[in-house]
Amino acid sequence: MHILFAPIQGYTDSVYRNAHNQLFGNSIYKYYTPFIRVEKGGIRKHDAKEFGAERNSELIEKGVLTPQILPANAEEADYLINELANTGYREFDINLGCPFPMIAKHHKGCGLLPYPDEVKELLGVTERHPDLKFSLKMRLGLEDAYEWKGLTTIINSTPLSHVTIHPRTGRQQYKGEIDLNAFGEMLDAIQHPIVYNGDLLTPADAQKIQEQYPKVGALMIGRGLLANPCLADEIVSGVPTTQKEKAEKIGELHEMLLEGYSNVLDGGECQILAKMKTVWVYLLPEMGKRERKKIEKSKNLQEYCGFVQNALKASY
Numbered sequence: 296m297h298i299l300f301a302p303i304q305g306y307t308d309s310v311y312r313n314a315h316n317q318l319f320g321n322s323i324y325k326y327y328t329p330f331i332r333v334e335k336g337g338i339r340k341h342d343a344k345e346f347g348a349e350r351n352s353e354l355i356e357k358g359v360l361t362p363q364i365l366p367a368n369a370e371e372a373d374y375l376i377n378e379l380a381n382t383g384y385r386e387f388d389i390n391l392g393c394p395f396p397m398i399a400k401h402h403k404g405c406g407l408l409p410y411p412d413e414v415k416e417l418l419g420v421t422e423r424h425p426d427l428k429f430s431l432k433m434r435l436g437l438e439d440a441y442e443w444k445g446l447t448t449i450i451n452s453t454p455l456s457h458v459t460i461h462p463r464t465g466r467q468q469y470k471g472e473i474d475l476n477a478f479g480e481m482l483d484a485i486q487h488p489i490v491y492n493g494d495l496l497t498p499a500d501a502q503k504i505q506e507q508y509p510k511v512g513a514l515m516i517g518r519g520l521l522a523n524p525c526l527a528d529e530i531v532s533g534v535p536t537t538q539k540e541k542a543e544k545i546g547e548l549h550e551m552l553l554e555g556y557s558n559v560l561d562g563g564e565c566q567i568l569a570k571m572k573t574v575w576v577y578l579l580p581e582m583g584k585r586e587r588k589k590i591e592k593s594k595n596l597q598e599y600c601g602f603v604q605n606a607l608k609a610s611y
C-alpha cells in the first residue's frame with residue numbers, strides 16, 4: 296500500500312519535505328505541496344521561491360513531488376499549470392477540499408463542490424494538457440456528505456490518476472466524525488483509483504482502512520506523519536519503532552529542519568525560533584506538558600535547543 300504525505304499549509308513546506316524525504320523517503324510514495332493559488336493576478340514572490348526548482352530539485356528529479364493547485368476556474372488552473380510545468384512538474388493535484396471560509400466562500404476548494412457546472416468548467420483544464428497527469432483531492436461536500444453525488448459523472452469522465460477523499464464536509468473543517476458510510480458509497484461510485492485520507496494516526500488505523508476497503512489504492516496521511524514522522528516506515532515495514540529510536544530520528548529531523556529554516560528564513564533568530572516552535576504543534580503528542588511548555592516559552596535558539604534535547608530524552 297502506497298503512503299502519500301498530505302499537504303499541510305504552514306508545515307509541509309520545502310524544508311520539511313526535503314528533510315523528511317532524506318530520513319524517511321523510502322516509505323513515502325509521493326509528497327504533495329500545500330496549495331498554490333493565484334493572488335492579485337499572479338503567483339506570490341514567496342510562493343514562486345517556495346515551489347521553485349531551487350528548493351525542490353531533488354524531489355522533482357526523483358519524481359516524488361506533486362504540486363497542488365487551488366484554482367477558482369480553468370483559466371486560473373491553466374496559468375498555474377503552465378507556470379509550474381516550466382519548473383519541471385509533470386503532475387498536478389487539484390484542490391477541491393480546502394474548507395477555510397475565506398477560500399470556500401469564493402467558490403474555491405470545497406466551496407466549489409455544490410456547483411457541478413463550475414467544477415466541470417475547472418476540470419476541463421485537463422483536456423488542454425493531455426501530456427500532464429492530474430489528480431483531485433476533495434471532501435464529501437461543503438454542507439452535505441452526499442454533495443459529491445452531483446459530481447460523479449463529471450469526475451468519472453475527467454482523465455485523473457486518482458481521487459483523494461477526505462471523508463468530511465467543509466463545515467466540519469478537520470474535526471468531528473469521519474463519514475465512512477458516505478466514503479464507502481463514493482468509493483463504489485468513482486471509477487478512478489481512490490486514495491483514503493483522514494485521521495490515520497497509527498499503523499492499526501491504516502490497517503483498518505485497508506481491511507475494510509480493499510479497493511482503496513493508497514493512503515494519504517498528514518497530521519499523523521507530523522506527529523510521528525516514522526509512521527509511514529512503521530506502516531510499510533510492519534515493524535513498530537521503539538520510543539528511543541523515534542526520539543533519535545526526531546532529533547535528526549529536528550537538526551535538519553533547524554539548518555534548513557536557518558538557510559531560507561531571513562528574519563534572523565526570532566523568525567527561526569518562531570518557525571521551529573510551530574513544528575511542535577503536531578510533533579510527538581505523547582511528550583509531557585511541562586517539556587512542551589518550556590519549548591513554547593523558550594526565548595532564544597540556544598535555550599530552545601536545550602529544551603528540545605531534554606524533552607526528547609525524557610520521551611523514552
Ligand SMILES: Cc1cc2nc3c(=O)[nH]c(=O)nc-3n(C[C@H](O)[C@H](O)[C@H](O)COP(=O)(O)O)c2cc1C
Pocket residue numbers: 301302303304305328329330363390392393432461469492493494495515516517518519
Ligand atoms: C493546518 C492545515 C493545513 C492544511 N493545508 C492543506 C493544503 O494546503 N492542501 C490540502 O489539500 N489540504 C490541506 N490540509 C488538509 C490535509 O491535507 C488533510 O486532508 C487533513 O489534515 C486530513 O488528513 P489527516 O487527518 O491525515 O491530517 C490542511 C490541514 C491542516 C490541518
